[in-house]
Amino acid sequence: MRVLSFILGRLAVTPIIILGLITLVFFIVRVIPSDPIAFIAGERATKEQIVELKQKWGLDQPLYTQYFIYLRQLAKGDFGTSFYTHQPVVEDLMRRLPATLELTIVAVILSVALGVPIGIISALGRNSWFDHLLRVVTIGGLSIVGFWLGIMLQMVIGYQLNLLPLTGRIDLHAPQDITGFLILDSILTWNGKALLSSLKHLILPATAIAFASFAVIARFTRAGVLNVLRSDYVLYEQAMGLPYALIIVKYVLRNSITSTVTQIGLVFASLLGGAAVIEMVFEWPGLGNFLVQSILLADYKVILGVTVWIGLVYIVMNLIIDIAQTIVDPRRIEQ
Amino acid sequence: MKKDRVLWQKLVQDRVAFAGFLIVFIVIIVGIFAPYLAPYPGDVRNIHLSERLQRPTLKHLLGTDEFGRDILSRVIFGTRVSFTIALIAVGACLIIGVPIGLYAGFYENWLSSVFMRIGDIFLSVPQIVLALAFASALGRSMPNIILALSVTYWPWFSGIVFAETRKVKKSVFIEATLALGASSSRTIFRHVLPNVLSPIIIRSTVGMGYTILTAAALGFIGVGAPPPTPEWGIAIADARQYLPEAWWCATFPGLAIFLTVMGFNMLGDGLRDLLDPRLRRGGREATKEGE
Amino acid sequence: MKDLVIHFYTDYGVVEAIDQVNLVVNRGEVVGLIGESGCGKTTTARAILGVVPSPPGKILEGEILFQGQDLLRMEKRKFNTLIRGKAITLIPQDPFNSFNPLFTVGTQIMDIVKWKVFPSHPDQGNRSENRKKMGSENVVRMLKQMQIPSPERQLEKYPHEFSGGQRQRIMIAMALLSHPSLIIADEPTTALDVTIEAQILQLLRQLVTEFEVSVLYITHDLGVASQICDRVVIMYAGQVMEIAPIISFFAKPLHPYTRKLLDSLPNPRGVITDIPGEVPSLTNPPAGCRFCTRCEFVEPRCWRERPVMEEIFPDHWVRCFHPIIGSPVLRAEGDLISGRN
Numbered sequence: 014m015r016v017l018s019f020i021l022g023r024l025a026v027t028p029i030i031i032l033g034l035i036t037l038v039f040f041i042v043r044v045i046p047s048d049p050i051a052f053i054a055g056e057r058a059t060k061e062q063i064v065e066l067k068q069k070w071g072l073d074q075p076l077y078t079q080y081f082i083y084l085r086q087l088a089k090g091d092f093g094t095s096f097y098t099h100q101p102v103v104e105d106l107m108r109r110l111p112a113t114l115e116l117t118i119v120a121v122i123l124s125v126a127l128g129v130p131i132g133i134i135s136a137l138g139r140n141s142w143f144d145h146l147l148r149v150v151t152i153g154g155l156s157i158v159g160f161w162l163g164i165m166l167q168m169v170i171g172y173q174l175n176l177l178p179l180t181g182r183i184d185l186h187a188p189q190d191i192t193g194f195l196i197l198d199s200i201l202t203w204n205g206k207a208l209l210s211s212l213k214h215l216i217l218p219a220t221a222i223a224f225a226s227f228a229v230i231a232r233f234t235r236a237g238v239l240n241v242l243r244s245d246y247v248l249y250e251q252a253m254g255l256p257y258a259l260i261i262v263k264y265v266l267r268n269s270i271t272s273t274v275t276q277i278g279l280v281f282a283s284l285l286g287g288a289a290v291i292e293m294v295f296e297w298p299g300l301g302n303f304l305v306q307s308i309l310l311a312d313y314k315v316i317l318g319v320t321v322w323i324g325l326v327y328i329v330m331n332l333i334i335d336i337a338q339t340i341v342d343p344r345r346i347e348q
Numbered sequence: 349m350k351k352d353r354v355l356w357q358k359l360v361q362d363r364v365a366f367a368g369f370l371i372v373f374i375v376i377i378v379g380i381f382a383p384y385l386a387p388y389p390g391d392v393r394n395i396h397l398s399e400r401l402q403r404p405t406l407k408h409l410l411g412t413d414e415f416g417r418d419i420l421s422r423v424i425f426g427t428r429v430s431f432t433i434a435l436i437a438v439g440a441c442l443i444i445g446v447p448i449g450l451y452a453g454f455y456e457n458w459l460s461s462v463f464m465r466i467g468d469i470f471l472s473v474p475q476i477v478l479a480l481a482f483a484s485a486l487g488r489s490m491p492n493i494i495l496a497l498s499v500t501y502w503p504w505f506s507g508i509v510f511a512e513t514r515k516v517k518k519s520v521f522i523e524a525t526l527a528l529g530a531s532s533s534r535t536i537f538r539h540v541l542p543n544v545l546s547p548i549i550i551r552s553t554v555g556m557g558y559t560i561l562t563a564a565a566l567g568f569i570g571v572g573a574p575p576p577t578p579e580w581g582i583a584i585a586d587a588r589q590y591l592p593e594a595w596w597c598a599t600f601p602g603l604a605i606f607l608t609v610m611g612f613n614m615l616g617d618g619l620r621d622l623l624d625p626r627l628r629r630g631g632r633e634a635t636k637e638g639e
Numbered sequence: 640m641k642d643l644v645i646h647f648y649t650d651y652g653v654v655e656a657i658d659q660v661n662l663v664v665n666r667g668e669v670v671g672l673i674g675e676s677g678c679g680k681t682t683t684a685r686a687i688l689g690v691v692p693s694p695p696g697k698i699l700e701g702e703i704l705f706q707g708q709d710l711l712r713m714e715k716r717k718f719n720t721l722i723r724g725k726a727i728t729l730i731p732q733d734p735f736n737s738f739n740p741l742f743t744v745g746t747q748i749m750d751i752v753k754w755k756v757f758p759s760h761p762d763q764g765n766r767s768e769n770r771k772k773m774g775s776e777n778v779v780r781m782l783k784q785m786q787i788p789s790p791e792r793q794l795e796k797y798p799h800e801f802s803g804g805q806r807q808r809i810m811i812a813m814a815l816l817s818h819p820s821l822i823i824a825d826e827p828t829t830a831l832d833v834t835i836e837a838q839i840l841q842l843l844r845q846l847v848t849e850f851e852v853s854v855l856y857i858t859h860d861l862g863v864a865s866q867i868c869d870r871v872v873i874m875y876a877g878q879v880m881e882i883a884p885i886i887s888f889f890a891k892p893l894h895p896y897t898r899k900l901l902d903s904l905p906n907p908r909g910v911i912t913d914i915p916g917e918v919p920s921l922t923n924p925p926a927g928c929r930f931c932t933r934c935e936f937v938e939p940r941c942w943r944e945r946p947v948m949e950e951i952f953p954d955h956w957v958r959c960f961h962p963i964i965g966s967p968v969l970r971a972e973g974d975l976i977s978g979r980n
Contacts, residue, residue, distance in 0.1 A: 148364060158561060158606055254719050264739050289477065
């Protein structure tokens with residue numbers, strides 16, 4: 014019952030937060046600054062042209078009217094139209110989403126594949142030289158400058174060694190567009206060259222991203238496993254002489270998983286927007302890149318749309334994780 | 349106090365933490381004495397086009413950039429920029445976030461919920477996205493970037509303080525203090541705050557590193573401080589077009605960011621080991637058990 | 640256990656937790672290891688099973704002889720396979736936390752069976768189905784003996800679905816499955832209500848006779864000890880102070896500390912006495928008898944010199960320069976002594 018009331022409570026608050034987010038971004042984008050019209054119109058626009066453009070885009074209305082109009086449109090699912098591409102924001106968003114998703118998923122897979130084993134080994138060999146080495150490595154991972162690493166990778170591996178491509182998602186062998194996920198599409202259309210090309214393009218940016226996230230996952234896994242190792246039941250299992258391997262593989266791992274899975278979810282959610290700079294570096298046609306460009310161009314409908322969308326995903330992700338945690342471990346409600 | 353001396357000894361024993369401490373210390377020193385340490389302090393502004401894009405030599409240990417400016421000097425001055433931004437931003441976050449967290453955690457009334465919801469709004473997107481929007485809206489200047497960073501980072505602090513305050517508040521000795529008639533504000537300051545202090549310290553340390561990273565990212569994108577500020581992120585962005593031949597232009601500023609942030613993270617990690625087990629488990633298992 | 644010394648190396652100094660502890664458990668007897676919290680009884684018990692946390696703890700000296708072999712110097716693998724969970728088992732203090740919350744009780748019991756009870760059975764030649772069947776039959780039988788109703792169904796449940804008393808019964812069953820020679824019971828009833836405690840104690844008494852197993856029963860509760868122990872070992876601040884058969888102990892307590900312990904028990908006359916002072920810091924303990932800081936009969940000698948164990952009455956030993964012999968123990972009716980003897 015408590016679980017249910019907790020869930021309901023969170024669900025009730027969520028729309029408020031989303032609304033708050035919309036308001037906040039609206040405020041940032043419209044109230045504070047620069048006039049997108051100035052950008053669009055160009056420097057030599059005449060006064061009449063400016064007025065005309067303002068009317069066309071509904072920018073001549075008082076601000077709060079614009080706000081409510083926007084909200085109303087949003088409720089209908091209309092995110093507005095971009096000043097620059099002249100396309101509905103939703104379309105622009107959807108077109109670029111698969112690129113970011115693909116990159117993020119691959120990056121997360123890499124981080125988990127590297128981070129979880131390292132976390133576990135660290136915890137088991139607690140305080141050994143290996144653990145200390147890994148500690149430094151993970152701290153390094155946390156401190157790594159993603160975009161700089163990306164540039165370095167481009168330079169060394171892309172250019173000097175000429176092993177992997179520098180930018181973009183794929184070269185000439187683009188497969189038929191079914192899902193928008195190049196890997197999937199390549200497999201579905203049996204296009205080996207496309208598959209290879211898309212994989213090659215994915216490696217460098219995914220690695221640049223994964224460096225930071227693998228460190229987070231490794232550290233949380235380590236902490237989770239250590240916590241379990243200290244528990245009474247592990248003490249009991251040891252005292253009763255169960256084989257060490259059995260204790261670790263069957264019991265300890267199972268108990269440590271939950272915190273790791275949570276962390277993976279959070280990492281994934283935060284990468285959606287957080288990978289923006291790396292997308293820039295690799296000219297990856299994804300959401301983050303799009304967002305950055307729109308911000309620089311003051312294309313406010315896009316900024317609003319993309320930010321709100323990322324926010325939505327993040328909030329929903331967090332909600333799911335929190336709910337899952339309370340179901341697994343009802344004590345969490347206290348926290 | 350013996351306890352402080354024990355803490356200090358432990359910090360020194362932990363080589364990683366101590367290394368972090370040294371790095372941070374060096375960074376601060378370099379920042380303060382930048383004009384004296386940089387071989388060409390004038391290169392913060394001056395241009396020497398005749399010497400542009402020279403490889404690292406004895407004359408210019410880290411080479412020169414596209415305007416002929418000595419990279420070593422600019423990196424050294426960059427320390428000032430980054431550290432200042434981070435310090436003020438984190439400071440502002442503390443000033444805003446800690447009191448809010450304390451209030452919300454202690455009183456847990458409707459106002460607390462409001463504060464926490466507002467914080468949640470800010471936390472609903474990755475910080476860089478919001479900071480980017482803010483910074484570009486505000487315009488390119490140092491104060492603006494600091495503002496953008498503070499406004500988007502304070503919820504992290506208030507969140508931690510909130511959670512910790514709530515925990516401490518439930519402890520019996522707080523109940524006792526209040527039952528004995530101590531006023532709420534007195535209780536908060538004299539009893540709750542000291543116990544909440546260590547997560548705050550740890551978060552601030554790590555936060556410094558994180559802020560420097562974010563500031564560099566913003567600089568890289570182009571919404572940070574305006575040129576010719578010797579900010580590391582801007583330097584990397586400018587250097588991109590001259591890659592891969594003039595590799596030194598991008599490599600060294602990035603390295604500087606990495607080392608500085610690493611220093612803060614190492615220190616923060618060591619502090620976490622030091623302060624946390626001590627408070628949570630009373631010291632018996634405290635010998636380097638890690639997190 | 641001979642001359643066992645264990646120190647803990649912490650940030651605040653070296654805690655001399657266990658100071659030359661000697662004790663003996665004979666076949667088929669229940670020995671109570673009694674003392675206040677922090678006196679070292681749990682650490683002593685953990686040392687037998689080799690689970691003293693090893694930083695920061697360290698076993699500096701001593702032997703633990705079990706059926707002739709020194710457990711402290713036994714080869715690790717042999718110790719883990721033959722001793723732990725097989726020849727010597729554990730009933731832990733907190734049955735709730737000692738179960739893994741994410742696995743069914745059945746899984747956990749069967750793991751004990753698989754690995755400790757029937758690791759390889761010569762008759763069945765490693766056929767795992769047969770082993771499993773024999774195993775679960777054994778388990779069901781054992782649980783029935785523990786008075787757990789419909790055990791087959793209970794095995795599918797998770798630990799949190801049971802009451803404290805039931806969990807402890809299951810723990811006892813798990814401790815008995817391999818027919819051990821020695822069970823270490825670490826305050827098994829401390830976490831339970833008094834009525835449940837009584838049931839568990841009764842159950843334990845029956846089982847000890849039936850299975851002919853020795854028990855090292857750790858507790859701080861003299862009342863509980865009186866109901867189940869044949870002999871008691873009194874510990875204080877890491878030292879053994881008195882060892883005696885149970886009746887001799889209650890009739891003629893020798894050590895000043897023991898006297899005070901008995902006096903401080905609630906009695907029908909309603910008089911409450913306590914022991915003034917505090918347990919000494921174990922990072923800087925007195926060189927002699929560790930009770931010297933609070934003893935009313937203390938002499939200068941007590942601080943410097945460590946008294947030796949002396950047998951005052953048959954099989955009744957005390958470590959003291961001035962044991963309290965001769966003064967009768969005033970007991971009113973309805974006092975403690977009850978139970979087995």
